[in-house]
Amino acid sequence: MEPLLLRRAVEAGRATAAGLGLRADDVSVIHDSDRVALRLEPCGVLARVAPLAQLGEAEFEVEVAHRLARVDAPVAGLDPRVEGRVHLWDTFAVTLWTYYEPVGAEITPADYADVLLRHHAALRRVDWEAPHFTDRVAVALTEVRDPERSPELPDPDRDLLVGTLEGLSAAIREAAAGEQLLHGEPHPGNVLNSVGGHLLVDLATCCRGPVEFDLAHAPEEVGRRYAGADQDLLRRCRALTWALFAAWRWRRNDRMPEREHWRAEGLRLVRAALERC
DSSP: OOHHHHHHHHHHHHHHHHHTTOOEEEEEEEEESSSEEEEEEETTEEEEEEEGGGHHHHHHHHHHHHHHHTTTOSBOOBOTTSOSSOEEETTEEEEEEEOOOBOSSOOOHHHHHHHHHHHHHHHTTOOOOOOBHHHHHHHHHHHHHOTTTSTTSOHHHHHHHHHHHHHHHHHHHHHOSOOEEEOSOOOGGGEEEETTEEEEOOGGGOEEEOHHHHHTTSOHHHHHHSTTOOHHHHHHHHHHHHHHHHHHHTSTTOOOTTHHHHHHHHHHHHHHHHHHO
């Protein structure tokens, strides 16, 4: 966020917690992008603060959290001391989550595969029509097809991304043996190695699709350790996820740090993944 907006977002998170009777004397920014994650102490809360334009996404994530709590999914939970809903403060949507202290040890591929297996098993117990993974592809295609939305994307690279997104999403849907609810983006940054065990965070990306779409976000060794994974389908999904990643980087309003590096690297990773399909 821009510095002024970030300061207001920090105050929104602190004030929301304090207004609900949770002491938030110390606030530290854990993640800063289009929305921010704040650690509030001494109450032990993780506050997620987003502009009101993202209210729908925040409400979706809260609903996912409630549904997954009922099936004991290995996910980070909403703070139980306050009502589990989206709180409005100033021009922000604020949600309050339990803060889990991370441990230093890196999660092993075996443990990573295990938490995804358990998560997918829990998700199969949830009856809910979440968006399909192809809906995400459709949004990315809107960005890369329109030069006004992605003005700096060279035409040859635009053709590469459009062709990859269109072709692979159709091929994956046709080849998938089955579909279910997924986390949506269980990359290493969304798998928490905490003192209480391994947990998945950032639930707003929940969607439907083959489990290989989730596995494509994890390191390759994880997919090899996931029982029953279709390795050919997984390679296609990995190429698709890199195409999605690259598409987001070329948006006019993308704010990812080191965006220029990741624009080039994203395209390189797409080409490398396509060679393996």
